[in-house]
Amino acid sequence: MIEAPSPNQDERPAGVPVDMLILHYTGMRAGREALDRLRDPAAKVSSHYLVEEDGRVFRLVPEHRRAAHAGISHWRGHAGLNARSIGVEIVNPGHEWGYRPFPALQMAAVCDLCLGILARHPIPARNVLAHSDVAPDRKQDPGELFDWEGLAHNGVGLWPGADPPPPGEAALLPLLGAIGYRTDLPLSVLVTAFQRHWLPGRADGIADAPTRARIAAVAALCAADDQRKSGA
Template sequence: MRILCLALLLCLLAGCASGPRIDSRYTAIGQNSRVQYIVLHYTSTNLSNSLRLLTEEEVSSHYLIGDTPAIIYRLVDENRRAWHAGESQWQGRTWLNASTIGIELVNRGYSDGPNGRQWQPFAPAQIEALVELLKDIMQRHQLAPGSILAHSDVAPQRKVDPGPLFPWKRLADAGLLPWPDAHAVAQQQAEFSQSLPTVAWFQQQLQRQGYLVPEHGELDEATRNVLAAFQMKYRPARYDGEPDAETAALLLVLGRPTR
């Protein structure tokens, strides 16, 4: 009798611990990762403050990369949502916290002074650590080149990080990001110098890239902010938000189908 009672008790405990019985022998081929993009940020402060803000406040990120030394900290499991993107949109998807991995880089961003805005450069070792992390994430989640975004890409009306000194070309050289061919850009720039497209054309091309941009054909502040975000990424020497021939050439070359 005692043995029977013990067996029944063990069965009850096993049932409570294991939950419903699930058959996992079959796997659907129609699936992919919930992660669609990776969003890059800078922290605007030092390492100790960055760790405190990203672990003790409402804002969070999946990863934080220090400057010196370039240690990679995992703060949120990739299977969980981190609160890093806020109100955001890319390629029609909104509120990107649910579909992105956020990576913060320890960097003070910028300071405004009598000589204008001064940006802090990124430590080379920090960028190398980032490249390795990005390669790993993109391989595991089977993300295509071009899935890496700036915070300023997905929220151009309110964010400028990771800023004009972030080396996007280094990521492109590592195969992580499409990059416009310089010769093709120069050819198109010469043509656009003769006749610049309309503001509506710029808005359409920016939308094709993935940006949320007005479509009314007017060069308003919102459109300038989106143009500046694009320029900051692909032409950081001048990101004034002006629709010029070089920006038009960059947009056109980037928008061409890849072979």
């Protein structure tokens, strides 16, 4: 762990649990450029951690403090998610500068980092999120090439098994809302965000049968995660 403190932090509000983990990509040409920006007082942005492509991990903000990473954000009826989340920036040029797969060394470091975070905070598996999940009308990171399935198989987040029969399109907004997405946005925006997380390689916003089936599968997974938490 490399210490690289950012001035862009403040106290978390009292009484608000840290119950979300939000993963981002940096979307800049190089990791050094991203690290400098996250530590620039004029930029007013930060994250708790940054993970380089070679697996190095930088700590910018202590977990008990609030970092400025999520911006205007919503999940499961909550808004302003910086107050209740840990933010991890993952170095990748992003869609603007040449989006590419995340190296295995980097993903291993992300996994280890996330497992530690989850051990320290009451974050349910269903609240391991993409920036694009919580800001679907603004963000697309970490994107459709990110290995959510691999993380889930190693204990970070959720991933469905076999999909059920696809529901009709009328059921999609309620199901997406049950997963946690805000439902006051166009369906195509929500479907695109969902696909980036749950359908590798897809980000077309088309609610076809495989997408509808996967939405139903993830909604069921989230309900089961709630039951596990209440039974613990």
